[in-house]
Every structure is written in structure tokens, then in C-alpha cells.
Amino acid sequence: MNQHVATQPLKLVYFAWVRERVGLSDEIVSPPPGTETVAELVRWLKTRGEGYEIAFENEAIVRAAIDHTHAKPAASIAGAREIAFFPPMTGG
Amino acid sequence: MTPIIRIQREDFDLGAEVAALARGNASIGAVVSFTGLCRDESGRLAALELEHYPGMAEAEIARVAAEAAARWPLAGLVAIHRFGLIRPGEQIVLVIAASSHRREAFEAADFLMDYLKTRAPFWKREHLADGTLGGWVQAKEDDDKAAERWS
Numbered sequence: 001m002n003q004h005v006a007t008q009p010l011k012l013v014y015f016a017w018v019r020e021r022v023g024l025s026d027e028i029v030s031p032p033p034g035t036e037t038v039a040e041l042v043r044w045l046k047t048r049g050e051g052y053e054i055a056f057e058n059e060a061i062v063r064a065a066i067d068h069t070h071a072k073p074a075a076s077i078a079g080a081r082e083i084a085f086f087p088p089m090t091g092g
Numbered sequence: 093m094t095p096i097i098r099i100q101r102e103d104f105d106l107g108a109e110v111a112a113l114a115r116g117n118a119s120i121g122a123v124v125s126f127t128g129l130c131r132d133e134s135g136r137l138a139a140l141e142l143e144h145y146p147g148m149a150e151a152e153i154a155r156v157a158a159e160a161a162a163r164w165p166l167a168g169l170v171a172i173h174r175f176g177l178i179r180p181g182e183q184i185v186l187v188i189a190a191s192s193h194r195r196e197a198f199e200a201a202d203f204l205m206d207y208l209k210t211r212a213p214f215w216k217r218e219h220l221a222d223g224t225l226g227g228w229v230q231a232k233e234d235d236d237k238a239a240e241r242w243s
């Protein structure tokens with residue numbers, strides 16, 4: 001694969017206090033080539049501004065989902081259409 | 093057995109849901125339900141605001157319901173979760189499990205609630221009685237422990 005080809009555009013969605021800290025409910029992003037996992041995506045997002053830095057301050061707390069399924073930090077984002085970030089759930 | 097899963101703003105009626113489940117299924121001998129209500133936290137709260145992730149909320153509850161159906165011989169399963177502004181005394185969530193005998197229904201309802209709390213993408217925010225906006229409710233470690241008992 002040509003490493004200069006940018007990663008395909010990806011929809012990100014944010015919920016609860018992650019949404020408030022980022023300042024957006026959703027956005028389309030093009031992560032740099034080589035961004036292969038959820039953890040790497042988070043690391044890149046944190047370079048995009050103070051809101052992201054604050055939202056992902058404690059990376060162990062923020063949860064992620066890939067295409068509506070819970071995902072761990074090491075999960076591959078290859079082929080993902082929508083990635084969500086949110087706090088631990090408090091429903092029920 | 094197809095689980096009934098609904099994510100809705102409107103209230104729900106336990107009696108109507110049980111009647112619908114039992115209608116036309118005479119194999120059901122046990123129905124166990126759990127209803128979660130909004131507390132006022134000793135007068136501190138005016139309401140809870142429930143945010144959810146549309147699409148994933150339904151998908152995740154469906155996965156949990158499928159797990160319950162694989163573990164216990166169930167004749168019916170209902171999970172209804174509301175979103176939006178919910179005031180003290182109002183209903184938030186309903187789980188119903190039906191089976192031929194009571195043990196399976198009790199356990200499946202308990203399982204469904206434990207997993208719904210830790211896996212379904214819902215978040216509660218407090219609206220305070222003094223009219224101000226409170227904080228986001230923090231997840232409880234006890235809820236994670238409760239869910240871990242089933243693994």
C-alpha cells in the first residue's frame with residue numbers, strides 16, 4: 001500500500017461530557033496515514049486542540065465504539081465508517 | 093423468540109407490555125419485570141436528562157438480549173429505555189423476561205439489567221431543584237462488579 005495515501009475520511013461522534021469538551025457532536029476527519037488503532041486515533045486527536053486534550057486527558061476513562069460496537073484501545077480502525085467516543089455509560 | 097427492544101422518549105405501560113407478551117403464548121408460566129424510576133435524591137434533583145447514541149443503543153441492547161436468550165430458555169424478552177428529560181417518580185427503564193418457570197425469568201431479567209447499565213450507550217445528566225444544570229452522573233464501580241458476576 002502506498003503510504004502517502006491519506007486514510008479515508010472517517011465520521012467521529014461524541015457523547016455526554018466528551019461531546020461538551022470537544023465542542024462538537026460529530027465531525028468528518030482524515031487521520032494521518034499510519035493511524036491504525038483507536039489508541040492511535042486518540043493520540044492524533046489530542047494534537048488537534050485544547051478541547052480534545054481535555055476530553056481525552058484520561059485516556060483510560062473514555063470509551064470507544066466502532067460502527068456501533070464497543071471497541072478497546074488496541075482495536076483496528078481499518079474499514080471503520082463511524083467511531084464514537086463517550087464516558088462510561090450510566091443508563092438503566 | 094424475538095426480543096422486543098424500544099428506545100423512546102415516551103413513557104411505557106408495564107401492564108400493557110406483559111399482556112402483549114403473554115397473549116398468544118400459553119407456554120409462559122413466569123413473568124419477571126424490573127422498572128427503574130428517576131429518584132429525587134432527597135429533593136436535590138428536578139430531573140434527569142438522558143442522552144443516548146441512536147443506532148448503537150438498539151444494537152447493543154439487542155446483543156445483550158441475544159446473550160440472555162442463549163443462556164436461558166426464554167419465551168419472551170422486553171427492554172424499553174427512555175431518553176430525554178425525566179422527572180423524579182417517572183419511569184426510565186423496563187425489562188421483562190418471560191419463561192416457563194420462574195428461575196430462568198428472574199435470572200434473565202437480572203442479567204439484562206446488569207448488562208444494560210454497563211454496556212448500553214446512555215448517559216444521565218442532573219438538572220437540579222434550584223433550576224441550575226448539574227453534572228453528568230458518574231458510572232458506579234458496583235455496576236461493573238454486578239455485570240462481572242455473569243462472566
